[in-house]
Amino acid sequence: MKVVKIALLGFGTVSQGAFNLLKDNYELITNRTNVDVQVTKIFVRNPDKYSHITLPAHTTYVTDVNDVLQDDSIDMVVELMGGTTFAKDCVEQALKSGKNVVTANKDLMAEAGPYLLDLASKNNVDLRFEASVLGGIPIIRTLYDSLGGNKITELVGIMNGTTNFILSKMTDEGLGYEEVLKEAQELGYAEADPTADVEGLDAARKLAILASISFNRRIFFEDVTVEGITKIDKTDIAYGKDFGYNIKLLGIAKETNKGLSLNVYPAFVPIQHPLAAVRGSYNAIYIKGNGIDDAMFYGRGAGSLPTGSSVVSDIMEVAKNIDYNATGRLKPFYFDQKNIYAPGKIESSYYIRLVVDNKIGVLAKIASKMAEQKISVLSVAQRNDHPDKAILAVVTSKCPRSYILNLIDSFNSLRSVQKVSSVIRIMED
Numbered sequence: 439m440k441v442v443k444i445a446l447l448g449f450g451t452v453s454q455g456a457f458n459l460l461k462d463n464y465e466l467i468t469n470r471t472n473v474d475v476q477v478t479k480i481f482v483r484n485p486d487k488y489s490h491i492t493l494p495a496h497t498t499y500v501t502d503v504n505d506v507l508q509d510d511s512i513d514m515v516v517e518l519m520g521g522t523t524f525a526k527d528c529v530e531q532a533l534k535s536g537k538n539v540v541t542a543n544k545d546l547m548a549e550a551g552p553y554l555l556d557l558a559s560k561n562n563v564d565l566r567f568e569a570s571v572l573g574g575i576p577i578i579r580t581l582y583d584s585l586g587g588n589k590i591t592e593l594v595g596i597m598n599g600t601t602n603f604i605l606s607k608m609t610d611e612g613l614g615y616e617e618v619l620k621e622a623q624e625l626g627y628a629e630a631d632p633t634a635d636v637e638g639l640d641a642a643r644k645l646a647i648l649a650s651i652s653f654n655r656r657i658f659f660e661d662v663t664v665e666g667i668t669k670i671d672k673t674d675i676a677y678g679k680d681f682g683y684n685i686k687l688l689g690i691a692k693e694t695n696k697g698l699s700l701n702v703y704p705a706f707v708p709i710q711h712p713l714a715a716v717r718g719s720y721n722a723i724y725i726k727g728n729g730i731d732d733a734m735f736y737g738r739g740a741g742s743l744p745t746g747s748s749v750v751s752d753i754m755e756v757a758k759n760i761d762y763n764a765t766g767r768l769k770p771f772y773f774d775q776k777n778i779y780a781p782g783k784i785e786s787s788y789y790i791r792l793v794v795d796n797k798i799g800v801l802a803k804i805a806s807k808m809a810e811q812k813i814s815v816l817s818v819a820q821r822n823d824h825p826d827k828a829i830l831a832v833v834t835s836k837c838p839r840s841y842i843l844n845l846i847d848s849f850n851s852l853r854s855v856q857k858v859s860s861v862i863r864i865m866e867d
């Protein structure tokens with residue numbers, strides 16, 4: 439049986455998840471691949487940090503990455519460190535020296551994916567990145583292979599486990615943002631810098647990767663318009679519940695006749711929609727294609743073993759390709775013209791929360807300002823438990839974002855409006 443030797447770069451949450459699956463499911467993996475996959479080296483900065491982990495006799499820690507990159511016996515490098523500088527150097531060097539690469543690094547794939555895929559192809563080796571998007575959900579290979587015969591028209595998904603965990607806890611348990619973020623970090627869901635999660639950057643990177651595959655274009659992180667969850671308040675979540683919505687951070691890529699729109703933003707999802715029921719670290723993605731019609735994929739979007747599962751699936755695929763002498767076949771397809779549709783023109787309903795004077799007639803003034811922008815009130819909730827001010831939450835009819843921005847300007851010019859507290863999109867049912 440062919441022995442395929444692999445080296446792990448980094449030994450944190452995901453790397454240990456992959457390592458444990460390779461160890462615990464060794465027999466199954468060997469039987470399914472007909473290859474003996476051996477982790478022979480693990481590159482770490484400080485081996486003492488991992489002294490509690492027992493390694494098999496054939497596995498050693500190395501502290502110099504050249505002990506991996508210049509070792510001709512290593513067939514596959516599994517990059518699980520994160521970041522786009524050192525990790526990129528390692529991946530580039532590995533590919534150029536004829537080593538196959540597996541990575542979970544969405545930052546790297548969203549920034550340099552097309553270049554690295556070309557590099558892998560030129561060097562006749564594999565570069566696989568299933569774990570970079572939606573943790574344990576096998577979505578990359580599904581888009582490349584199983585849905586390969588479809589013209590994809592839309593992707594809508596919950597693409598970040600940390601923010602979904604935070605928003606679910608805020609919704610279900612009324613907890614505050616900071617304490618839930620800490621828990622998400624302890625559970626290994628969050629990025630090294632959790633700003634990437636809560637500001638929507640991580641979801642935007644995943645959307646760029648998925649959109650590149652789905653829409654045959656080189657889509658980069660910069661092409662996505664991004665808004666995170668840091669301004670979401672418990673008050674809005676409570677009003678949303680009363681109106682029949684759950685708050686979610688959505689990634690949306692849509693092909694329209696005016697171009698491709700790519701957005702990440704928090705949105706109220708109607709509770710009857712399946713995405714509204716996706717809780718905790720789970721992710722889900724809705725895909726529309728001209729053959730499949732609608733399909734939804736659901737599973738753990740973050741965490742050690744779920745993400746490790748995707749890494750291992752890539753390792754197995756590459757190991758089989760090495761055994762069949764068939765590496766380097768994955769060619770990126772970027773044949774469609776890039777044409778990004780400005781987000782200001784996308785239409786939705788909006789939820790707006792205002793602090794207004796507690797006086798008769800204020801609602802009529804608000805409605806009249808809305809009518810001037812050709813926007814009507816679909817639902818309204820008002821709380822008048824203060825002598826000087828009232829809270830007004832309204833759900834608007836569908837309109838372009840630019841109309842809502844004009845509306846907010848006009849509210850700010852009304853003396854009876856003390857503050858526009860929040861503006862949140864509502865997902866189409």
Ligand SMILES: NC(=O)C1=CN([C@@H]2O[C@H](COP(=O)(O)OP(=O)(O)OC[C@H]3O[C@@H](n4cnc5c(N)ncnc54)[C@H](OP(=O)(O)O)[C@@H]3O)[C@@H](O)[C@H]2O)C=CC1
Pocket residue numbers: 447448449450451452453481482483484487518519520521524542543544545569570571573626627628629630739740741742745
């Ligand atoms: N956590 C998750 O649920 C998911 C993570 N990912 C991606 O997987 C990758 C790894 O994430 P995760 O396991 O959570 O991260 P961790 O922080 O848990 O682990 C990272 C590991 O890489 C090592 N490392 C980082 N930078 C360097 C460096 N410059 N030189 C040497 N070693 C380094 C760290 O070592 P040290 O301990 O010395 O810092 C640590 O062992 C990232 O790209 C992330 O975006 C993808 C999907 C899900």
Ligand SMILES: N[C@@H](CC=O)C(=O)O
Pocket residue numbers: 570571572573597598599600601627628629635640739740741
């Ligand atoms: N930080 C990410 C990890 C997986 O990609 C997330 O929370 O989804």
